Amino acid sequence: MQPRFEFDIHATDGAARTGVIRMKRGDIRTPAFMPVGTAATVKAMRPAEVRASGADIILGNTYHLMLRPTAERIASLGGLHKFMGWDRPILTDSGGYQVMSLSELRKMSEQGVQFASHLDGSRHMLSPERSMEIQRLLGTDIVMAFDECTPHPATHEEAASSMERSMRWAKRSRDGFDSGAEHAEVAALFGIQQGSMYEDLRRVSAEKLIEIGFDGYAVGGLAVGEGQAAMFGVLDYAPAMLPADRPRYLMGVGKPDDIVGAVVRGIDMFDCVLPTRSGRNGQAFTHAGPLNLRNAKYKDDSGPLDPDCACPVCGQWSRAYLHHLIKAGEILGAMLMTEHNIWFYQQLMAGLRSAIAEGRLTSHAAAFLGRYKGGE
Incomplete structure (x- = not known):
């Protein structure tokens, strides 16, 4: 038991x-x-x-x-x-x-x-x-x-x-x-x-x-x-x-x-409410930092939200489509953005767990933060 x-x-x-x-x-x-x-x-x-x-x-x-x-x-x-x-x-x-x-x-x-x-x-x-x-x-x-x-x-x-x-x-x-x-x-x-x-x-x-x-x-x-x-x-x-x-x-x-x-x-x-609240408001968390999908620069972007993310959203839909959903006020936009963000946070935790178990947290944290704060 x-x-x-x-x-x-x-x-x-x-x-x-x-x-x-x-x-x-x-x-x-x-x-x-x-x-x-x-x-x-x-x-x-x-x-x-x-x-x-x-x-x-x-x-x-x-x-x-x-x-x-x-x-x-x-x-x-x-x-x-x-x-x-x-x-x-x-x-x-x-x-x-x-x-x-x-x-x-x-x-x-x-x-x-x-x-x-x-x-x-x-x-x-x-x-x-x-x-x-x-x-x-x-x-x-x-x-x-x-x-x-x-x-x-x-x-x-x-x-x-x-x-x-x-x-x-x-x-x-x-x-x-x-x-x-x-x-x-x-x-x-x-x-x-x-x-x-x-x-x-x-x-x-x-x-x-x-x-x-x-x-x-x-x-x-x-x-x-x-x-x-x-x-x-x-x-x-x-x-x-x-x-x-x-x-x-x-x-x-x-x-x-x-x-x-x-x-x-x-x-x-x-x-924290950030991954869900941000998702509903058009912000995605990525390894290269947060992205505001309301920004017009994504309207023709055929790439995934985050190339290094294993979530179903990144595996199927483009930034351009998500930008469209958000600008159109479609419910699916909030759903997909939230799903990605929750996956991103869980992948973040999995990476930290592995790094601690393998004794490489210092280098892992430095690499993550360097890229996250450096942006695209």
């Missing part, structure tokens, strides 16, 4: 690791990129297409699903996996980031966050206990602790207060998760390190999370406007504060060059 949760590290190269997370619904190869399926769908893609790209796990969102169609409705229909037709692991964001960023009418207290729905203005309370309940109703495989997303920039005092609250909420999340015994027997719970840009606060946060005990640990509070250099500055020390035998997850990241730099610094898991 598959275990509830195990993380096996197969090889290391500097701070980088490659391995496998084993769960009841299947293995997750790391470093892993999780396509974002916020509202029970990876936009413009069928589950089988997402799986064919190489994705082992996808991400859903507590905030969006609690509002529509509601966690209770999804539970009554057999759970999130059955509801959306995805039979492999799902990680759900706790909703903390969304209640801070999407709801203008919110009131935070020690209990949780009272907020107005961005859909219809209805009032709701999201607390650590309610977040755990929602994720249990969804049948989530990897549950994220409920935390406060520290705004950026923040003073040391502001960041410390926010971090301490997140740590109190982490303990309540742990207790709430454990109270759902049947779900806790098959799912995993990740804690989230906070502390903004401050090394001393990150260390305190890590110590408190380790004391509580989690299956994996996320580095939270990054990719919030601080810029790549500042993010890498935090990643130079933050992952090493977390247990080496547990997965490390960088939430909401990111661009391909962000991911490469974070893997080099010891991160194992990623998610």
Whole structure:
């Protein structure tokens, strides 16, 4: 039988690791990129297409699903996996980031966050206990602790207060998760390190999370406007504060060059809306950097999006055709561009895994970044 949760590290190269997370619904190869399926769908893609790209796990969102169609409705229909037709692991964001960023009418207290729905203005309370309940109703495989997303920039005092609250909420999340015994027997719970840009606060946060005990640990509070250099500055020390035998997850990241730099610094898991959102807006990620297919220079270009991409889109359709679809506003354009981007990200992760396993990550990363940033 598959275990509830195990993380096996197969090889290391500097701070980088490659391995496998084993769960009841299947293995997750790391470093892993999780396509974002916020509202029970990876936009413009069928589950089988997402799986064919190489994705082992996808991400859903507590905030969006609690509002529509509601966690209770999804539970009554057999759970999130059955509801959306995805039979492999799902990680759900706790909703903390969304209640801070999407709801203008919110009131935070020690209990949780009272907020107005961005859909219809209805009032709701999201607390650590309610977040755990929602994720249990969804049948989530990897549950994220409920935390406060520290705004950026923040003073040391502001960041410390926010971090301490997140740590109190982490303990309540742990207790709430454990109270759902049947779900806790098959799912995993990740804690989230906070502390903004401050090394001393990150260390305190890590110590408190380790004391509580989690299956994996996320580095939270990054990719919030601080810029790549500042993010890498935090990643130079933050992952090493977390247990080496547990997965490390960088939430909401990111661009391909962000991911490469974070893997080099010891991160194992990623998610980001960029490949799907960019695809819907006519941008393709390629080994030679991003391409804007709305640009008129592609209207007569008979070549593939990326000559080095193994995806079905690059194997069949030209840049000229994709340019036409996007300019004409055809749904197929968004579908094909998204499929390519998801494949590109999965090929990126596969390349990083191979490079770590073979001890050549430094040269692999340098070659990838040199070409990616150099453009066509």
